[in-house]
Structure formats: C-alpha cells, structure tokens
Amino acid sequence: MLSTTDPRTGTTTATDIAATPDGEVGAIADRAATAFTTLRQWSRDRRAGLLDALAAALEEHRDALVATAERETGLGEGRLDGELTRSAFQLRLFGEVIREGAYLEATIDHAGDTPMGPGPDVRRMLVPIGPVAVFGSSNFPFAFSVPGGDTASALAAGCPVVLKAHGSHPLTSRLAHEVLAEAATAAGAPDGTLGIVYGTRAGATLVAHPAIQAVGFTGSLSTGEILLEIIGRREQPIPFYGELSSVNPLIVTPGAAAARAEQLAEGLFASVTGSAGQFCTKPGVAFVPRGAQALVDGLAARARSAGGQPLLNARILASYGEIRERLISQGRATVLAEGSTDDRGFSVAPSVLEIDAADVTPAVTEEAFGPLVVVVRYDDVAGIARALDQVPHSLTASIHAEADETELVGALVEEVRDRAGRIVFDGYPTGVRVAWAQHHGGPWPATNTQHTSVGPTAIRRFLRPLAWQNAPESVLPFELRDADPGIPRRIDGVLSVPSVA
Structure with missing residues (x-):
C-alpha cells in the first residue's frame, strides 16, 4: 500500500491505496x-x-x-x-x-475560382x-x-x-x-x-x-x-x-535599487520564500548593482530572522540540500545569510547566497526548489549579459527599474526576451494570473513546448486540425456548416464575428 507523509512533522502513515497494476x-x-x-x-x-x-x-x-x-x-x-x-x-x-x-x-x-484555377x-x-x-x-x-x-x-x-x-x-x-x-x-x-x-x-x-x-x-x-x-x-x-525546470532571473537596475531598496528587499524575499520557495516561477537568481548595499542588507536581514518552512517531501528536501551545497562548492557562491530551523519534518531555513557576475557559471544557476536565492553583483549590462549566458532558459524574467531608465530597460529586454516566456516589470513572477493573455511556458529546459x-x-x-474537402453538409460539424453557428469564423478569407445583442 502507498503511504502519505505530513511534511510538517515527517510522520508517515499507511493508506489503503495500492499502486495500480x-x-x-x-x-x-x-x-x-x-x-x-x-x-x-x-x-x-x-x-x-x-x-x-x-x-x-x-x-x-x-x-x-x-x-x-x-x-x-x-x-x-x-x-x-x-x-x-x-x-x-x-x-x-x-x-x-x-x-x-x-x-x-x-x-x-x-469552392470557386482562384488565381490558380478552380x-x-x-x-x-x-x-x-x-x-x-x-x-x-x-x-x-x-x-x-x-x-x-x-x-x-x-x-x-x-x-x-x-x-x-x-x-x-x-x-x-x-x-x-x-x-x-x-x-x-x-x-x-x-x-x-x-x-x-x-x-x-x-x-x-x-x-x-x-x-x-x-x-x-x-x-x-x-x-x-x-x-x-x-x-x-x-x-x-x-x-x-x-x-x-526554471531559475527565473530577476534584474534590479541602479535606479530602482536607489529609489526603493527596502520595498525591493521585502518583495523579493516574499517571492523567494512563499510556499517555502516551491513555485516553478520563484526567482532563483537576482541581479543587483554592486553598490546596492541597502537592498542586499535588507534581504539578508529578513533571511536571518526567518524560521524554517517545510518542503513537500523527503526527496525535495534531499535534492534541495544537495543543490545548495553544489552552488557553494562547485558554483563558488558564498553564504550571505540564512535563517534558523529545527529538525521537525522536512523544514529548511531561507538562504541568501552571493556571487560576482564575472564568476557565474552553470554550476551556480541550477534550480534549487526551496527558499534560496543567489544574489549576483553586477557592474553593467554587459556583465549581466555574460552571466545570463550561464542561466538556463526560464519561464520568466523580471526587471525592476525607474521611469527615467528607458534606454537601460530596453537593453535589458533585448537580453531576456529570447530566454523566457514571460517578462515581468516591477513585480515578481510568483503568482500566475489565469487570463486570456497569459503565457506560462518558456524555451527548454523551462518547457519543451x-x-x-x-x-x-x-x-x-x-486539439489537432482537421480539414473537410467537398464534404456533404450532413457529415460536417455544426460549426462548419453554412448556417451561422454563432461563433467567430473566417469565411472566404474574411473574419466573421457574431454580433453582440
């Protein structure tokens, strides 16, 4: 029989559910x-x-x-x-x-005459x-x-x-x-x-x-x-x-860091640690200007004062610990701050790691499914671009900037547009609105579609496309018959939209 585990306590209980033969x-x-x-x-x-x-x-x-x-x-x-x-x-x-x-x-x-004949x-x-x-x-x-x-x-x-x-x-x-x-x-x-x-x-x-x-x-x-x-x-x-898989890079411009350091520290920390950092859209890498000490200090202070949060299962817990250690040992990131936790269940503490943009390699950009973020210190857009080349393509990329940084924002958009499926401006990628305009996807390895x-x-x-050629009306779907079915259709090249009563 399969078992179930409460991640808050680590207590495992048998169920009456059997694996399906x-x-x-x-x-x-x-x-x-x-x-x-x-x-x-x-x-x-x-x-x-x-x-x-x-x-x-x-x-x-x-x-x-x-x-x-x-x-x-x-x-x-x-x-x-x-x-x-x-x-x-x-x-x-x-x-x-x-x-x-x-x-x-x-x-x-x-059916009818066309430039190529009937x-x-x-x-x-x-x-x-x-x-x-x-x-x-x-x-x-x-x-x-x-x-x-x-x-x-x-x-x-x-x-x-x-x-x-x-x-x-x-x-x-x-x-x-x-x-x-x-x-x-x-x-x-x-x-x-x-x-x-x-x-x-x-x-x-x-x-x-x-x-x-x-x-x-x-x-x-x-x-x-x-x-x-x-x-x-x-x-x-x-x-x-x-x-x-998705790392979801987030970029803070010099103007944004200077204007709203405390607000950014609060928002970024909440996005990284929400649901114990177990969102596919969690920002795992945050690019911060080298001189933005107030922002980094605010982020670190929040991590140090935070308690532990339970991860979903033992496998995620083990993977998180292994990846965190690889980011440090192989990726050469340093621990800037971490919270405290206890041994209950699958609890882990938030971690803030730090590295210079020039030192970023693929080893420091592996997705860590949990409350961890790597702060990347940068000097200019060229440094961001070089580091982004080491970041796997993602579901999202986020840019925080001020209104007078138009040229800089344009340059950053050019850097991230081919690396992500959704670009977030002055916000955080966690939380995916269910709406007509939404796109939740991205280039490999974020998705394969x-x-x-x-x-x-x-x-x-x-769905798949199917065409009917010279079909009798009796076999046509209702939506393809000549009578108006009340849905948008393109007829002989012209879009036909039902009128709204």
Missing part, C-alpha cells in the same frame, strides 16, 4: 478511449455544463479537500483555499472559452486529440494536479483524462478524483471520462499505452526526460507538454 492501467486507458467516442460528439454547451458542474463540486467539498491537502503538503489552509478557488475558476473559464467557440479556428473556403470547397477546424494522461505536481495539489489546468483544458477540448496521482499527496488526489468523477457521472459524462492511477510504474505504463494521445506533465526535468524516452519508444509517438499551460489558449495542446 499494469492490467488495470490498461483497462482504465481503454475506458478513456471508449469514453472519447462519446465525449467528442458532445456539443460545446454540454461540455461547458460539465466543467461548471465540476467547479461546483470542488467548491461543495472545499473543506474536506483543503484539510486533506494541508496534511499532505503543509502548504497552509489559506494558500490551499485560494488554490482550490483558482481551480474552480479555471474550470468555469474554460466553459466560457468553449461556449464562445473562437478556439476552434473554424475556417471555410467555398478550387474545391475546404473547411477546417480544430478537433479533440484523444485521451490525455495528466501527471499531478507536488507543489500544486489542486491547480496543477487532479482538478488542475491540464485536466480542465483537456476536458474542454473534448478529451477524457487519465490522471497520475502524485506520490506526495495520494489521499488528496483520490478525494479530488472521487469528487470530480461523481460530478461528471451526474452530468451524464460517459464512464472513463476521468480515470486515475497510482504509483511510478503505473505512470510509465500509462504513457506507453496506445490509447493515450497526449501527456501533460508538471515536474522535474529528470522525470520529464524519462517520460520523453518512453514516448520515443512508442509505435506512435505523441505530444508531451512538460513544464520542467511553444504552448502555455495556464490560460484559455492551453486548450490548443489537446
């Missing part, structure tokens, strides 16, 4: 494939209703879900309550997305790709796990989901799946719309199963590479959407 994984994947034949035929309104029902079910069982997750993650009731609200919001937002219909990219080119009737839109495997993350038991954005966007696309429960919170995963599955059944969803498997081997077996047509993954680079290898051995390779995993356009990952 290979045969059962196959049966669950097959049920998802059968469910797909029905779910793909549902109208957009019906799928939106399903998402609304799932959101309502999460909220109805909020207290039990939050309490269970708190015992398994130690993230705190307030943080988890907000995360559950976010998860329900995501589900409802994707309901709005599919009701609007623009995501389909519906396009019609009627052309056939061609109609195209995006259709669901098939059953999707979703791997829950350790640091977001709701928003990036069983009821998270990958699940919401896949279901919105018309794809059944088979979830791989994260080993750090099996009870939370099971409860969330039970809540969602019961609501899906009540909404008329076919059996197999939502499945779940437990255990490392089960996850590997799931990815290899021919019924699975895409994988959504949030986790470590090493595990992501293992799953990519499994996909590469499949007879039919499939898309793998992985969010993997050009798509976002947050926001409405995340649905695009689980």
